[in-house]
Amino acid sequence: MNTTATLSAPDSEAEGDRPQTALSFKIADQAWEFEAIHRLNYRTFVEEIPQHAPNAARRLVDRFHDENTYAIALHEGELVGMIAGRSARPFSLDGKLPDLDRHLPPHQRAMEVRLLAVAPAFRNFHKHGVFARLSGVLARHFRAQGCDLALISGTLRQTRLYRHLGFQPFGPLVGSAEAPYQPMLMRLPDYAAHCAHLEFLSDGRHASFLPGPVAMSEAVVQALAEPAHSHRGSQHLLRLARVRERLCALSGSEDALIFPGTGTLANDAIAGQLSLLDGAGLVISNGEFGERLLDHARRWRLPHQALRLDWGQPLSAEALEQALQTQRPAWLWAVLSETSTGMRNDLGLLRAACRRHGVRLCVDAVSALGQQALDLRGVWLASAVSGKALGAFPGLAIVLHEGALQPEGQLPRAIDLAAFAPADGVPYTQSSNLLAALEAALGIDWTARWRAVRSADAQLRRVLGCSLSPSSTQPWRVLVSSEHAMPGILTLALAPHLQAARIGAQLERAGFKLAWQSAYLQQRNWLQICLMGAWDAAALAVLPARLAQAAGVSLPEA
Incomplete structure (x- = not known):
């Protein structure tokens, strides 16, 4: 006896409780x-x-x-x-x-x-x-x-x-x-x-492709829930020493200082050090976070000049050399991973030019540390955070440095970096829970992670950067080419007939969190996909189709 050849299921409303064991x-x-x-x-x-x-x-x-x-x-x-x-x-x-x-x-x-x-x-x-x-x-x-x-x-x-x-x-x-x-x-x-x-x-999941807060592994979440320990106790001090050592190994820096705060506070700590130097500086900006470095310099009343480029424009050797020869700065400050556009500013270029001209190099590595391999040798000061590409909870500011710091006692206590050494790296209260989560986040196979990010980035660029059907209006363009981009950070400039806020909100209802709510993104109608932290590969495989659906276009078959 044979069944009717249909796709036919009984009514799907009469169900029992979900069995506890896995299907x-x-x-x-x-x-x-x-x-x-x-x-x-x-x-x-x-x-x-x-x-x-x-x-x-x-x-x-x-x-x-x-x-x-x-x-x-x-x-x-x-x-x-x-x-x-x-x-x-x-x-x-x-x-x-x-x-x-x-x-x-x-x-x-x-x-x-x-x-x-x-x-x-x-x-x-x-x-x-x-x-x-x-x-x-x-x-x-x-x-x-x-x-x-x-x-x-x-x-x-x-x-x-x-x-x-x-x-x-x-x-x-x-x-x-x-x-x-x-x-x-x-x-x-x-x-x-x-x-x-x-x-x-x-499965009730929501996938985060935000630049922060990022999705975190279960190990990181569990580490945060550990019982709190005294920041003066041996357990905390030993953990702090391990974390500092891992950060130095990851970055190539000589030392890593960790304190409560954000990337903004880490950059204020760098600005404080710069305020004690003689001579003016040069600040490079080709995006939102370069503009924020300029704002730090202005608020700290640092004598400086700005080298401004269009957002999404790479820094060229010619432009850098001309600025250094013209301005003759004592220090230079730049963003390595300009998250607003996805631009990767060439650290090798900056380091070589500063070495030739005898300039102290400082960098914002907030979104660069952990995103791809990074060598901060030759960099005097670099800012970072526990969240972002390191994949832990936000709340810990990090300053990596090479060489001597300015003498203690001349800056506000919260950012007086020279005060850390005599206090075993703990001049004041720290969160043992945030430190435990950061240690858990650092314990991954970084080479494998960087490889996965590069592979996923290339696939996204192939799909999202492809030509659509002739009848479709091109809905977006990837702002920065792969040659100059930081892998895993894609900013999409949407066509005028599309609204990034509407598409972003629609995708979030569908289970995908993309960046669109920051003022600088909304002003430019940009949408952003970031592969930071423990991003979900299965969700990423589905994302391009859902993005195309939200934009009302069809992607050609890969």
């Missing part, structure tokens, strides 16, 4: 799994949905069983969900819609999705995501087989579910008056991406 998903390949499929098929399409007559064996073998590929869900060794697909023609829809091909868009190879069945206790889509996971496993399998179009014949009472999975109706209704079905389709690359997104949301 697993796979392509069926064991004899017992196929037997369980026949029995779930019977319970669903005979006993629950009376499409077929009962039989004593209580098993139902699909008429296309030998050609079907089944994605299945398992719970404690029991099959609790299935969905079938096949790419052999004729499809079941060929029998219901004789001119099927006339209704289909251009494609290479189509497949048909059928027989969605899930046990009642696992049907709550938003809690369990079983439908999405089954569909995702099947979609990825057939995508690997070269299929690019998915077809279903869906019962009308489940239209909402099919649309949620991403299918769109086509052609007339088929079937009978008692059992009508709507043919529906989806491009398989979209189907795989859409199902991956639904899987992501079904």
Whole structure:
């Protein structure tokens, strides 16, 4: 006895509580799994949905069983969900819609999705995501087989579910008056991406692609919850020594000073040191954070000149050399990773030029330290923070330095860096919890992380920087080319007809947090994707399609 060739699931409202043990998903390949499929098929399409007559064996073998590929869900060794697909023609829809091909868009190879069945206790889509996971496993399998179009014949009472999975109706209704079905389709690359997104949301996750606060690993979160320790105690002092040593190894600096605060306070500490030097300085700005360095210099009344470039314009050797020859500064201050635009200012260029001219080099490394390999040798002072690319909680300011600091007692106590050495690095209260979280964040394989960021950055640039269909208005441009960009920081300048605030808010509702709320981004209608901290690779794979959907465009297939 055979099932009707439809994608048909029972009503998905009558569910039990979610089982506590994990579900697993796979392509069926064991004899017992196929037997369980026949029995779930019977319970669903005979006993629950009376499409077929009962039989004593209580098993139902699909008429296309030998050609079907089944994605299945398992719970404690029991099959609790299935969905079938096949790419052999004729499809079941060929029998219901004789001119099927006339209704289909251009494609290479189509497949048909059928027989969605899930046990009642696992049907709550938003809690369990079983439908999405089954569909995702099947979609990825057939995508690997070269299929690019998915077809279903869906019962009308489940239209909402099919649309949620991403299918769109086509052609007339088929079937009978008692059992009508709507043919529906989806491009398989979209189907795989859409199902991956639904899987992501079904876990209740939100992915952060912000420059801060960043997503943190479980180890970092757990470390913050440790019992607090005295900042004068041996446990804290030993941990502080380890963290300082790791920061020096990560940066190439001689010393790392850690104190409560933000990157702004770290830069104020640098400005304080500069205020005690003789001679004027040169501050370089080609973005928001270069402008903030200029503001630090102004507020500290530092004698200085500005070398301003357009936002997103790289610093050239010629412009730098001319400024150094003309201004003859005693010190130079620049941002290494200009997060506002994604620009990477060339540290090697700055260091070599400053060495030639006998200039003290200071840098803002707040978004650079941890994002990619960094060598701060030859840099007098560099600011950093515990959050951002280091992947810990915000709240600790860091100043890395090489060589002597200005004598103690001439600056406000909170930023008098020379006071740290005689106090074992703890001149006043520190948070042992924030320090524990930072130590946990530093204990990763940095080389592997940098490699992953570069790979993901290249993929994002291929997809988001590609040409769209001729009928589409180009919705964005990646502001800084890969040649001059810091990997993992992409700023998208949106077309005037799009609003970054609207798209950013829409993406956040869909589970993706992108940067758009800062005033400098809103003023320029920019949207930003940052791969800092423990970013979610699965969510990132789905992000371009969701961004394109929010912008009302279609990305070409990679």
